[in-house]
Amino acid sequence: MLRTMLSDDPPRSRLLAALLIVILVSLAIAPFVASGARALNTAATICVFIVLVASYDLLLGYTGIVSFAHTMFYGIGAYGVGLALATMGPSWWAVFAGLATALLVALVLALAIGLLSLRVRALFFAMITLAVASAFSVLASQLSDFTGGEDGKTFAVPRLLTPAYRLLEADILGRGIDGRLITYYLIFFCSIGLFLLLLRVVNSHFGRVLLAIRENDFRAEALGYRTVVYRTLANCIAALVATLAGALMALWLRYVGPKTFLSFEVMTDILLIVVIGGMGRMYGAVVGATLFILAQNYLQSGMARASDALSAAPFLAKALHPDRWMLWMGLLFIACVYFVPTGIVGKLRGTGK
Template structure:
């Protein structure tokens, strides 16, 4: 098979991302069940998380295991403020600012103290810092709710009972059978805030700063030799990624109306983010979109798909047992191995590489 031309490969990847964006934009009207809307909202948030993490590992070559810590700071900031102050926008603003402030202080401290050391030692420092944050969230139950987490109310406009538009009879207006209520407003709040953050990152990597970050990734010593302050740039991108992750945490907290260690600070989430970056392709914002969509879809629907396949092959020996839904993690691992084998630079990265060989 002939290699895909570089321009054509880029067009294919960007077209796929545009299709995904369109599906997410119209998700409430295309997929009208509650679960699908939950999946779409999670995809939006994780696209921001994955793209912000790719700023570190893909564009700058920084391996960090503390990204979910900043995600948790933003989520807990909003959760605590909404719990204490009630469901108002003042609480949302205060919580978001508090989460970003804590993220800024911790990111600067970790960046300045640790980014001078070797990559593996920096990774271990971030892992230890994230572990401390997880322990504190679990133990400071008077503030964080401990292992049980915090439940709270979001602003009134996001309540399901809220009617955004009503007809002459006082009933909520429907478009294509979808009620224009608070749940719809909450989803579009998640979608457009995530879109704004993603476009900001896209602009950042396309600016001269993005070029410097790539130079640092390729050869740190050479970048420093030609005059770039490597530690300053690495600290800068670490702080930017932390602030974006914190904002994503605030948005996710408003959507979920619940914040706990398992939903924001879990190391399993960090592993998911890393897998999404690898699947989509490191060093490309488009890959972050593809990786997040594939991973989240697999987490939510692979078990159901396997259950359907097991029922369809019930008369075939051994196959129903192999396709047992309880083994979905095994098959997820197999799928990941195959993706890495056939797309060694991620889906978007491999297509671009094949185009470069044309």
């Protein structure tokens, strides 16, 4: 049963299995043990990022193509749901209408970009996605009548998901069963479902063809697989999953804006997580996203303390300023690409090449 759920691709390392179970259990009980909105927010972000990063890994790790448009699809999902709720009012119809539109737009864009640029080479695809994504993000902040511009838009969610809604009168384990909790578990179970779906995809025949294309596209083509079709399909699947992740995040934040959903920082975060967690290993997304988001939320205050303590050495103090967190992440990223190309999970599995 468990093997089937994991698509016959178990962690294959005791340590990794233990780590995954700890993450799963912590995320499952987070609303009951964590105190305060910040901790729950971190847990929800981790859930969404696991899906987002795993879908990106399908492209980068499994198919061997670099896309810089992943945040665009994430943003399409978020804006689809957000704008639909903002214009049609807080109903489930609006959620589904927005989601359907977003999925359609994402599919068309992913197909167009894929067919236009995946014929040629990986580099080309990287550049075209970068261009399209930046044009999209400019567009989203310029069409301010519709999208709310730089400020973004806040909106109301269906009643079931609002903090004011109480499912039960009584508290369970000292926590009221309110709309926030329901939203959290909606995100949690959707994330698990999407992650298992992606695991299924990469362990299917289709996934094996993607690996073959990554290793040697010329030979894959010679064996009779239309590499353009496979690459474009992988691009579409990744885009659709990212769209769903964006929609979940929008429901959680009850807000859409270019900085949260479309900025290039989100893209670099995804890249960092994939590489640090482990390229071409779905579990890398889980471990990487959890560690990265935790560090982002809690390590930065540590950096602030270190920065204050080092005020005697101004250069070091500046370098340790919390705003310079990306400096250290960038260095870690470069070190990972050189020395541990299989990331944390590759190391744990002991199958590093």
